[in-house]
Amino acid sequence: MSKYTSKYLEEKLADKLGAQYVNAIDESDGCGGKFSVTIVSEAFRGKTLLQKHRLVNSALAEELKEIHAFSQKSYTPEEWEKEELESAGFGVQATTAGGEGLRIKTLED
Amino acid sequence: MSGKLILRQLLRQGIVAQRMPMFKRFESATTASGATNFNKDTLKQLVNTNKVVIFMKGNPEAPKCGFSNAVVQILRMHGVQYDAHDVLQSDELRQSIKEFSDWPTIPQVYINGEFVGGCDILLQMHQSGDLIEELKKVGIESILLKEADNKDNTKAD
Numbered sequence: 194m195s196k197y198t199s200k201y202l203e204e205k206l207a208d209k210l211g212a213q214y215v216n217a218i219d220e221s222d223g224c225g226g227k228f229s230v231t232i233v234s235e236a237f238r239g240k241t242l243l244q245k246h247r248l249v250n251s252a253l254a255e256e257l258k259e260i261h262a263f264s265q266k267s268y269t270p271e272e273w274e275k276e277e278l279e280s281a282g283f284g285v286q287a288t289t290a291g292g293e294g295l296r297i298k299t300l301e302d
Numbered sequence: 303m304s305g306k307l308i309l310r311q312l313l314r315q316g317i318v319a320q321r322m323p324m325f326k327r328f329e330s331a332t333t334a335s336g337a338t339n340f341n342k343d344t345l346k347q348l349v350n351t352n353k354v355v356i357f358m359k360g361n362p363e364a365p366k367c368g369f370s371n372a373v374v375q376i377l378r379m380h381g382v383q384y385d386a387h388d389v390l391q392s393d394e395l396r397q398s399i400k401e402f403s404d405w406p407t408i409p410q411v412y413i414n415g416e417f418v419g420g421c422d423i424l425l426q427m428h429q430s431g432d433l434i435e436e437l438k439k440v441g442i443e444s445i446l447l448k449e450a451d452n453k454d455n456t457k458a459d
Contacts, residue, residue: 242426243419250406257406262369264422 195225195259202228202256209252210234213270220262227262233273242267340398349412353440354384357399358409362386369421370409376428380437381445414440 199217206215214233221227230249237245245267250257257263268276340348349355354377360366362374377384389396389408396408403410403417411418413436418424427433434444 242423243417246419246423247404254406263407264369266422266426 195256197225197228197256197260199228202230202253205256206230206232206249206252210236210248212236214273226260228260229264231266231268233268233270235270237267237269237272340392340395340402342402345398345402346415348387349417350415352383352385353414353442354382354437355387355412356384356409357387357389357395359388359390361388366390367408369407372421373409373411373424376424376433379428379446380433380442382437382442413437 199219202217203215206212206217210232212232212234215230217228217230219225219227220229232249236248240248246265249265249267253260253263356373356377358365358367358370358373360370362378365371365374374386387395387399389399399410400406400408405417405420407420409421411420411424418427418436424433427436434447437444438447
């Protein structure tokens with residue numbers, strides 16, 4: 194049991210990391226012990242995968258003492274866009290043209 | 303590039319997961335170090351006993367957590383030999399490795415004595431192909447790489 198909710202985590206991450214998109218899914222059927230979180234933030238720019246995850250872990254240092262299962266996907270806006278394209282079946286090549294070219298709005302749904 | 307793409311397909315289909323030989327030593331926390339007091343020095347030794355060392359719940363043959371199981375499966379797909387430490391055998395190890403790595407969760411993966419990450423990171427490295435590169439840096443050739451190379455050679459167009 195933990196006292197945390199998806200909404201709480203989303204707000205905290207949005208606040209602490211200036212995230213432009215946060216989606217936290219409570220996978221514990223409401224008991225608050227297991228979350229899966231997707232975060233898109235400029236704060237991840239230039240950081241390695243490990244550094245990104247450390248940033249999120251430290252933003253939730255207190256919470257992670259109680260949340261026993263925590264999974265995160267942390268993207269810069271560009272990486273997130275690419276990820277969305279890939280999962281939509283556009284393949285890896287689509288987004289590489291210097292940030293211009295193919296653009297699809299992904300952050301509002 | 304094409305090798306990498308093929309690899310991704312292979313991974314997505316999961317067809318290479320099956321017939322991998324199991325190379326691993328795994329040791330419980332206490333037998334591995336002979337110590338119950340996990341200070342910085344003993345932990346440093348512990349993460350260096352093999353090129354790949356993991357801290358998990360349960361052991362590779364019987365993981366006791368989905369995240370630990372995922373790490374075991376990924377390493378098996380790459381045919382990696384590694385040492386595994388079961389933190390459920392020692393509450394002290396469980397706490398001290400979290401502090402040592404500055405990482406709040408188990409499993410934890412070390413390559414060449416350096417902390418790599420937990421389950422999410424290993425999975426992402428696996429999917430991006432970076433894991434193959436990291437393993438190569440320490441002289442481990444992933445089985446998946448060999449499979450992809452074979453595939454490239456047969457597909458001569």
